[in-house]
Amino acid sequence: MDTNQYLEVFIDESKEHLQSCSESLLELEKNPENLAIVNDIFRNAHTLKGMSATMGFEDLADLTHKMENVLDAIRNDKIKVTPEILDVVFESVDHLEEMVNDIASGGDGKKDVIATVELLKKIELGEALNSSVQNNEVAATTNVEAAALLEYDDFELTVIQQSQEQDFMTYEIAVHLREDCLLKAARVYMVFELLEKMGDVIKSSPSVDKLEEEQFDNDFYIAFVTKEPAEDIEKKLLKVSEVDRVIVQSIDHQALAKAMHGPTEQAQVEQVVLEQPQQEVVKIAPADAPAAKKAPAKNGAGHATSKTIRVNIERLDILMNLFEELVIDRGRLQSIASELNHSELNETVERMSRISGDLQNIILTMRMVPVETVFNRFPKMVRQLTRELNKKVNLEIIGAETELDRTVIDEIGDPLVHLIRNGLDHGVESPEVRRAKGKPEEGTIVLRAYHSGNHVFIELEDDGAGINREKVLSKAISKGVVSKEVAASMTDNQVNELILSSGFSTADVISDVSGRGVGLDVVKSTIESLGGNITIESTEGKGSLFSIQLPLTLSIISVMLVEIEKEIYAIPLSSIIETSIIRSSDIMNAHNQKVIDFRGKVVPLVFLEEIFEVPRNETADDEFHSVVIVRKGEKMAGLVVDSFIGQQEIVLKALGNYLTNVFAISGATILGNGKVALIVDCNALIK
Amino acid sequence: MMANTLDVESLKVIVFQLADKEYAIPVNQVQGIEKTMHITRVPKTPRYVKGVINLRGVVTPIIDLRERFDLNTSGDNDSTRIIIISLDEMEVGFIVDAANDVMDIPKESIEPQPEVVGSLEEEFISGVAKVGKRLLILLHLDKVLNTLK
Incomplete structure (x- = not known):
């Protein structure tokens, strides 16, 4: 079967399922008694199993199956949830993730997981010895699914009740299509057509819509009212080609009603879902309900209401490139129009500018992805690391819904992993040390994302040991990163930033979590290559704050155009506080630095003309200077230029591979x- | 014109002039030849980096080969051209005094660089070719571009 065209969808969906698995697992760890969560995980695992079997990834399907067995035992109260069991399940999810990633990068998804499989089996058998039911595992599972997967709302229950009163029989039919079935929708149609001739279909799982769109693995379930005997139904259905197995079991209204309104937690949860007016597919709905609260925009699979399509990121890139060309031409048109000063032309150009502005917003937002897609893998990572390091850490995530350009999202994951690992390893102390210092045993790491102006900030704050200035300095000196003389005069922030330089590691003992000294300088260079920057604030004993500033988008920015002699430079609006015109007499001297008094603050002046070595024909000694006040974090500087031209949206272009740095x-x-203007990097100008 | 070399293995080159000498770059490394246009100066770069131009929407750095080789520049005039070359994902423009010929050089006529050429450009030369009475200097583009870093 040629499954290539489905591969991408499979990978995406598998990742989603695994993600919700790990989220639910973390949840389960906090509430080990809540069987509804186990059901969520079970359903996710089950879907994953079906999908991977269809796609021919046997190892993936096999491991999922083993994991599913354990989950099944848990939800049937055969096994109690213990941290040890969860560890094994977590491990399995990790393996599954690795397999999916392997498939995504072109591999065959094969992996040696015997150890984990053995553990899973042990857990499962540990209880299976007591209950002989497990022997006939396949049949049992199928039956359990059939009973568990079809849920009925009051209306449907009434229908069943009434038909039973009129001597109709109600059956639940589980149909299993062959694994290599190509035309699933067609087979479904044939099954339904057959059934409609014999009686009435009350409901199906997945819903009919989904079945028609082939959004199911090889099993589907139907509740059916008829007068025909079960054996006949089974035989007739088996005649439909590519139908592998049919299980028909009769259901009783009273038992159903009891199950639906029963006291078990599982039923309650599902009841809540069923109260929604839509005949939502129960198999998916409970898994989605908790997720929906956290991520309304995501998880397209289960929401019939929000229609989405998957678009290849490459196409979006092409669209973006074309639009950039348009923006350049728009700028050209605007300047022509302002030269000609023709009223109708001006009007048209203005209209066009507005429309293309809207278009720009849409294209940019289309590429926006919530940082959640990066953040959501961290809770599991932190859990695992804290266990390895014997520390107690609570990870708090704030602002996961903050959106960032897709290209930034793709790059920011690894640096954050490094920073979190660093914070866990070097930042947060062990419980004993924390107790001795009078801090709560459990450390806190806050991962925060928020918008500010044209930037997105991602901050990582811990309440750990903070950065020890002396330790960092002596290390930096011994590694030759700075000289002794320079070290003495460095500010605390400069010292903090030393830990981002290459070849640096302050851990006394090198652990395998971090401390190879290769991490943090990579963090810095990755962030800078994205046009962002990273700063560190730290108080010894209190904790550290790593703050990453990232551009919202990588391609179109607003700038202020300024002129120096005949040269035009662009200063990003995001770093500008305001512009002002000062008198020569307002300029003061502090040491060798010219400064001005700007709203009560002393702001150093940077003469761009000197920095950029602009050739001057005649030294103009104006009495007035145009100054652009820019900032970098808390620090400010005044860039002195000849004149302001105005504000404009521009397309960011690289200088090419030849001129780097x-x-x-x-x-x-x-x-x-049509001329090229250079964009000023204000961060480099502020010391 | 080059009828005598048709049946010999040959190298197609773009011939250009710097001061009074003729140089050659293989044609497959050349993206195009442009007339001079507005160049935006880029501060804090070596003297021979003239700046960047807008080459149909792509910002392209420009190197003045005359300054790169420390030749006397006669300044820009009507025949001054920018040769756009592309090498290892890098697009760079070279300012030359004139670019006026495409030529097939028989491979056998290419000789290694003579021991003494007597100018700074020596290290950039991969060989010389004698075609008729003309002496063409073949450039080592990697080296011309590399030394910036």
């Missing part, structure tokens, strides 16, 4: 007149 220039753009 030009001082204080972060890129270039093409102006309306």
Whole structure:
């Protein structure tokens, strides 16, 4: 079977399922008694099993199956949830993730997981010895599923009741299509057609819509009212080609009603879901309900209401590139229109600018993804690491819904992993040390994301040991990162930033969590390559705050165009506080630095003309200077230019591979007149 | 014109002039030849980096080969051209005094660089070719571009 075209969908969905598995597992760890959560995990695992079997990834399907057995035993109260069991299940999910990633990168998803499988089996058998039911595992599972997967709302129960009163029989039919079935929708149609001739279908799971769209693995379930005997139904259905197995069991209204309104937690949860007016597919709904609260935009699979399509990111990139061309031409048109000063032309150009502005917003938001997609793998990682390190840490995630450009999202994951590992290893102390210091035993790491202006900030705050200035300095000196003389005069923040330089590691003992000294400098360079920057604030004994500033988008930014002699430079609006015009007499001297008094603060002046070595024909000694006040974090500087031109949206372009690392220039753009203007990197100008 | 070399294995090159010498770059490394246009100066770069141009929407750095090789520049005039070359994902433009010929050089006529050429450009030369009475200097583009870093 040619499954390539489904591979991408399979990978995406598998990742989603695994993600909700791990989320639920973490939840389960906190509430080990809540069987509804076990059901969630079970359903996710079950779907994953079906999908991977269809796609021919036997190892994946097999491991999922083993995991499912354990979960099944848990939800049937045969096994009690213990941390040890959860460890094994977590391990399995990890293996599954690795397999899926392997498949995603072109592998065959094979992995040696015998150890885990053995553990799973042990857990499962540990109880299975007591209950002989497990022997006939396949049949048992199927039956359990059939009973568990079809749930009825009051209306449907009434229908069943009434038909039973009129001597109709009610059956639940489980149909299993062959694994290699190509035209699943067609087979479903044939099954339904057959059934409609014999009686009435009350409901199906998955819903008919989903069945028609082939959104199911090889099993589906039907509740059916008829006067025909069960054996006949089974035989007739088996005649439909590519139908592998049919199980028909009769159901009793009273037993059903009891099950539906029964006191068990599982039923209650599902009842809540069933009260929704729509005949939602129960198999998916409970899994989605908790997820929906956290991520309304995500998890398209279960929501019939929000229609989404998957678009290849490459196409979006092409769209973006084309749009960039348009923005350049828009700039050109605007400058032509302002030269000609033709009222109708002006009007049209203005209209076009507005429309293309809207278009720009839409295209940009289309590429936006909530940082949640990166953050959601951290709770599990933190859990695992804290166990390895014997520490107690609570990870708090704030602002996971903050959206960022897809390209940034793809890159930001690894740096964050490094930072969190670093925080866990070096930041948060062991419980004993914390107690001795009078802190709560459990450390807290806060991962926070929020928008601010044209930037997104991601902050990682811990209440751990903080950065020890002396330790960092002596290390830096011994590693030759700084000289002794420089070290003495460094500010605390500069010292903090030393831990981001390459070849640096302060851990006394090198652990395998972090401390190979290769992590944090990679973090810094990755973030800088994304056009962002990272700062560290730290108080010894109190904790540290790593703050990452990232551009909202990578391609179109608002700038202020300024002129120096005949050269035009662009200053990103995001770093500008305001512009002002100052008198020469307002300029003061502090040491060798010219400064001004700006709203009560002393702000150093940077003469761009000197920094950029602009050739001057004549030294103009104006009495007034145009100053752009820019900031980097808390620090400010005043950039002195000749004149302001105005504000404009520009397309960010790289200077090319030949000119890398030009001082204080972060890129270039093409102006309306076709000339290139350079973009000033304010961060480099503020010391 | 080159009828005598048709049946010999040959190298197609773009011939250009710097001061009074003729140089050659293999044609497959050349993206195009442009007339001079507005160049935006990029501060804090080596003297021979003239700046960047807008080459149909792509910001392309420009190197003045005359300054790169420390030749006397006669300044820009009507025949001054920018040769856009592409090498290892890098697009760079070279300012040359004139670019006016595409030529097939028989491979056998290419000789290694003579021991003494007597100028700074020596290290950038991969060989010389004698075609008729003309002496063409073949450039080592990697080296011309590399030394910036």
